[in-house]
Amino acid sequence: MALSTAFTELLGVEHPIALAPMGGSAGGALAAAVSRGGGLGLLGSGNGDREWLERELPVLAGERAGKPWGIGFLTWATDVDAVARALEHRPTAVMLSFGDPGPYVERVRSTGTTLILQVTTLEEARRAVDLGADVIVAQGTEAGGHGARHGRSTLPFVPVVVDLAAPVPVLAAGGIADGRGVAAALALGAAGALLGTRFQATTEALVAPATARAIVEGRGEDTERSRVLDIARGSAWPTRYTARTLGHPFLEDWRGREDELAGAPQARQAYEDAVARGEIPALPRWAGEAVDLIEDLPSAADLVGALAGQTETALSRAGRR
Structure with a gap:
């Protein structure tokens, strides 16, 4: 039995589960698999790079089987032209995260596309x-990847946003990797959950095998x-957003010394050299x-159904109690 919420009814999806549009790893195959599984697959276009979009x-x-899908942008990094190009492909939804979405809102809404805005405060x-x-x-600080430097934990943050935004449906994000987490989000008043790390550990994710293993073992x-x-690899992410990752040699060497690292070009060159030699991963392991709850590397399509089943079981168990 599918769980019906304001989110599933609005988007026409079977389950209240969405894929976080993770830049670099949420490619076409992963987004399509999540959509086929009954969730909302969101392509992680990042800054809207034309070559990447034309490939993914x-x-x-070709793989989503006519199911609803969407595309996500990093608001601070993209531009109006990139969003306009994506809208030509008629996505069901566009998600904007991290930065002021104002310049893009009317362009999205004018096409009748569902507008999803991620918030961290x-x-x-x-x-x-x-x-x-x-x-x-509503993204809590437990989330992998980038989030607010001075954000809130998911458990207290989500219901506050739910109350503030009503009747707009809210998805919970951050620290959710199984159906119990999705059930908890629903209990908090959310209309579903958006998952990132759990979907990185799937067969369709565009991550290196070593990264997938690190997530399973993390x-x-x-x-x-x-x-x-971000500083070491020369990324232009705004300083108000930090990134949650697994351990890394540069974290050990430069923890608490960010300003010093920013002023040390030789250290940033050492980072690039270590990547080139294969001594450290090419990308941080978001x-x-x-992550403790992730123990396998299933197909994302199968995972959506499994998460939905776990959610129903968790809600039923809680009801009996």
């Missing part, structure tokens, strides 16, 4: 409501939030605090 969009179109949540978001994603206490790796 046909994969998504109450200030961002109020802005999302004012801009007329159709769905709001523990929540192995993760930490920092700007170190992972959330729920």
